[in-house]
Amino acid sequence: MPTETFSIEMNMTEIGPAAKGTNPKEVIVAIAPAFGKDMNKTIVGVDHISVLREILSGIEEQGAVPRVIRSMSTADLAFMGHGAAKLSGSGIAIGLQSRGTTVIHQRDLDPLSNFELFPQSPLITLETYRMIGRNAASYALGESPNPVPVVNDQMARPKYQAAAALLYLKECKSLVKNKKPMELKVEFSIKA
């Protein structure tokens, strides 16, 4: 029986410094400096294309409007997320590191606070990323969704702590000092 094989490709184009949004339905996804560029997979080997696609789909299917920016001067999840929330038309943003760690932020919160935090990146599935997108959209539309269930594993430290640090260090190699976040045009295409 013949099987169809295809792959999804992602094309990201920088279109200049990210401006403050005005659309109240907007949710910004702030990706870290190396995401989908110098790094292409999360800590458990999920490709960045699928992760971003799930988040964006989640936002869209809930009725909000996604916008993607790249953080340039910080890879710190809290500051990426909070910085993006301040640019977001709705005040809601998602921060996303290359290793997969994710946060839902809101502009009126303290940077180290958040709406929802997903600190254990190895435990986040593609389905969870989609739910994160949906919940961020719900917040943007003024709803109060139930938080996405967080998985906790006390043995995640022995297994992943060192790799997580390694990936963060690698990410930090792509930092550009004092550079403002860049607006990105993201296109997905299917290759047979």
Added chain:
Amino acid sequence: MLQSKRFEILKERPVNKDGFVTEWPEMGFVAMSSPNDPKPSIKVKDGKIIELDEKKREDFDMLDQFIADYTIDPSSAEEVMKLDSMDISRKLVDINVSRAEILEISKGMTPAKVLEVLNHMNVVEMMMALQKMRARKTPSNQCHVTNTRDNPILMAADAAEAGLYGFDEQETTVGVVRYAPFNALALLVGSQTARGGILTQDSLEEATELRLAMLGLTSYAETISIYGTEPVFIDGDDTPWSKSFLASAYASRGAKMRFTSGTGSEVQMAGAEGKSMLYLEIRCVMMAKGVGVQGLQNGSISCIGIPASVPSGIRAVLAENLATTLFDMEVASGNDQTFSHSEIRRSAKMLCQMLPGTDFIFSGFSAVPNNEDMFAGSNMDSSDLDDYLIIQRDMMVDGGLKPVNEEDVIEVRYQAAKSLQAIFEEFGFPAITDEEVDAATYANSSEDMPQRNVVEDLKAAERILQDGISGFDVALALAHRGYETTAERIFSLLKQRVAGDYLHTSAIINKDNVVVSAVNDENDYKGPGTGYRLSPERWDEIKNIRQAISPRDFD
């Protein structure tokens, strides 16, 4: 390729679930020695240090400045720095060189010098040095007592059981922050039900933690974190000076405290500046000394997965414990976080602190099951207690614990739960039922406990802070309800706060309410026949495990 059956078996072994990485010195992902670590150097002018480890005073960051001005003794530094590092390493191992003599040398060493000295030593030499250099002669142990639901009755019972096992310090923290005052109360009542003098702490956000200590609901603090580079320190909105201020606040209220630091934290936050983990940790140790705190919890602590992943990483963790003792401070030596899936590996690591003995071998040992440990799990938990007790017996080594009887455990858990029930009634908190007391008496984990009304409990917990319910109020309530022994013990702890003797280095309080510290129990190890030796009574205690059979067991 055909698969080797033997490799298939190896692949499934627990150790292969652990994370290992190759060194990356450029980013500080290296245990004990990085090409970017500075070389030892010092220049003193007019009693002031003007050069430290190849850096001129005008280039100092705030940690350099703090260490140069408050830790290193400028009057002896130039002489000490002329000593060959290898000679100092040998003195550390040499039984004919006293601890006091080493302490004189350490006053004049720079961080890079300490790093060089430690790099000359292998783990056995480090353990020998640790045996000599720890401040208190008698080793001891600390535990975690937490549960996922912050159930106060279970916590009191667990604290009482841990007290029977011999933990001299007990640490709790919260799942839900607003439970904090209840946890402090439960730990205090449970621990003092087992024996007087057990010190307790509630690890929290710094202001609340201090407040509970001031109320006398806790008797010490430990989780005051410091870091080895300026950017990471500033990231936490802190400086060495702000941490000094916090330390003084505890001292002014007569409460014991120590700092916390550890290898790997700077790498984790991408702020290692290319320096080795141990070099940065030595800076933390020396900063703590400069502040004047009596002790330090280190041994990587919550970042243990990072040093544990690189070559010589577990050796670095032992080296940082040793570094703390070099500066005449109490060391609470880690072993307090999950770092390996392998039973062999986690035992091997633990022996590095257990065999030489430290002020607190674990900081702490999870006295509850690891899935109830709200510090994210410890290197050993309540299901490992028999293993630990038997290792003490096998090696004839004092790990700070003693075997217990099941009947005694049940009795003390019951008494602790009953006492807390009485206190709740006295204060008008949501009632503790007899069913809950019974459940706590026999429980293993919070799953064995009936559900409580969390909203009502939280309101009552907040009342403790609002009304300022103090340790003294707790003692009065217990006395009023006929729990005079526990009441007296809590009152004695409060008197210790006024006397202040337990602010001395490495202080614990024994069952007779006597402070045992580096002042009246100074480590005087100078080889076989000196230092800490098991007394015949203590050895009997360790020997007497319930599992051993004797000829009398057979007719």
